Amino acid sequence: MQFENQLSFAQQQDEVFDRCTYRDWFFIPQKDGREVIYLNGNSLGLQPKTARQYLEKEMLKWEKHGVEGHFGIEEQWFDFHKNIKNSLGHLVGASPAEVTPMNALTVNLHLLLLGFYRPAGKRTKILIETKAFPSDQYAVASQIAFWGLDVAENLVEFSPRPGEDTLRTEDMLAQMEALGDELALVLLGGVNYYTGQFFDIPSLTQKAQALGAYMGLDLAHTIGNLPLDLHAWGVDFACWCTYKYLNSGPGGISGIFVHEKHHGQPLRPPLHGWWGHEENTRFQMDKAFVPEPDVEAWQMSNAPIFLLATHKAALKIFEEVGIKALREKSIALTGFLAFILETTAREENFGLHIITPALAEQRGCQLSIRMNRQGRALFDELTHRGVVADWREPDVIRLAPVPLYNTFEEIYAFGEILREAIRELG
Numbered sequence: 001m002q003f004e005n006q007l008s009f010a011q012q013q014d015e016v017f018d019r020c021t022y023r024d025w026f027f028i029p030q031k032d033g034r035e036v037i038y039l040n041g042n043s044l045g046l047q048p049k050t051a052r053q054y055l056e057k058e059m060l061k062w063e064k065h066g067v068e069g070h071f072g073i074e075e076q077w078f079d080f081h082k083n084i085k086n087s088l089g090h091l092v093g094a095s096p097a098e099v100t101p102m103n104a105l106t107v108n109l110h111l112l113l114l115g116f117y118r119p120a121g122k123r124t125k126i127l128i129e130t131k132a133f134p135s136d137q138y139a140v141a142s143q144i145a146f147w148g149l150d151v152a153e154n155l156v157e158f159s160p161r162p163g164e165d166t167l168r169t170e171d172m173l174a175q176m177e178a179l180g181d182e183l184a185l186v187l188l189g190g191v192n193y194y195t196g197q198f199f200d201i202p203s204l205t206q207k208a209q210a211l212g213a214y215m216g217l218d219l220a221h222t223i224g225n226l227p228l229d230l231h232a233w234g235v236d237f238a239c240w241c242t243y244k245y246l247n248s249g250p251g252g253i254s255g256i257f258v259h260e261k262h263h264g265q266p267l268r269p270p271l272h273g274w275w276g277h278e279e280n281t282r283f284q285m286d287k288a289f290v291p292e293p294d295v296e297a298w299q300m301s302n303a304p305i306f307l308l309a310t311h312k313a314a315l316k317i318f319e320e321v322g323i324k325a326l327r328e329k330s331i332a333l334t335g336f337l338a339f340i341l342e343t344t345a346r347e348e349n350f351g352l353h354i355i356t357p358a359l360a361e362q363r364g365c366q367l368s369i370r371m372n373r374q375g376r377a378l379f380d381e382l383t384h385r386g387v388v389a390d391w392r393e394p395d396v397i398r399l400a401p402v403p404l405y406n407t408f409e410e411i412y413a414f415g416e417i418l419r420e421a422i423r424e425l426g
């Protein structure tokens, strides 16, 4: 696509992608009486205007029915989460039997690791990306230590070549190959939270499994950002949070995917709770645990209805627009942002470097920008002028134009603000 740094061009693009823009469905935060340019949907997605209504509906059920909200009324709480499974399945490319909302992300990561990381003999190593999200790093390290193994020896990182920021697939494959039958598990963010790189999941999954290892994904920065095809790719397990691109509310419910090929095996899940017990006989409250036949066996507790309510409101919007259509707008919108950043920096003679891969198929909506000088000062100037972005130490600004609610016109306006901010710094 040929971009132009012109308001008219931005407006024209907004018309082209009008069908994908649900900005009116969201509350846009304001600063000094004006809407901010919110480029932080990768940290916390905005509130859908319908969320309160969905939440109030459940409050009202509680008010009117008390415990009887669980059974025998419309949208009873007992299987409230099942409504959500179809939408999640569409977003990650899985059948409803393979996905379920539950718990919080790091908790789910631990539960899944307990099922899929069972070091034995030589096969004890876990490979993760460098600059994995800290919680993932801690989770993996503590799981290794939990088995009485040495963390430094068994936690191995994919690392970029000297002078490079992102990983090359061929290097990742070679690193896996080098570990051979010592490799127990590969755990990757689908999209890395720091660099914004989207990994070649099918090739990496195939390789991990050819070596006898499992492939697990943390999709916190991926779900709702890019279309996925987890079932067809054969990924073993995945988890995600829903407060980033899925706009389901701060600390909202997480979700998991466990591939069908792992359903019904005795060791999975290794830890049990009553909500994983076979549904038909759950309320016989028997001593023996009989697992649900699919991913539901991983559930432990009865579902947090209020979290599911806002989640449901948010997913409804994805159902309407469709993740594939969103992705088309997203590629254009992020491409436009990259163009605006590079053009403005060149014209103003300011040093910045986009570390996120330039190819659309290797990134989602986020761009991570390394600042050569005055990075923090520039970030503060942007914030002061109503841009909500994200600063990561030591020198990176993350910007995530979210196709659901961000517009080309906003990106154009961001470019003008960036120019002003650079000039302010002198």
Ligand SMILES: *Cc1c(COP(=O)(O)O)cnc(C)c1O
Residues within 6 Å of the ligand: 104, 105, 106, 107, 133, 135, 136, 189, 193, 218, 220, 221, 241
């Ligand atoms: C946001 C994020 C988390 C946060 O974990 P919580 O358990 O939801 O607090 C973990 N991992 C990754 C990769 C993330 O992006």
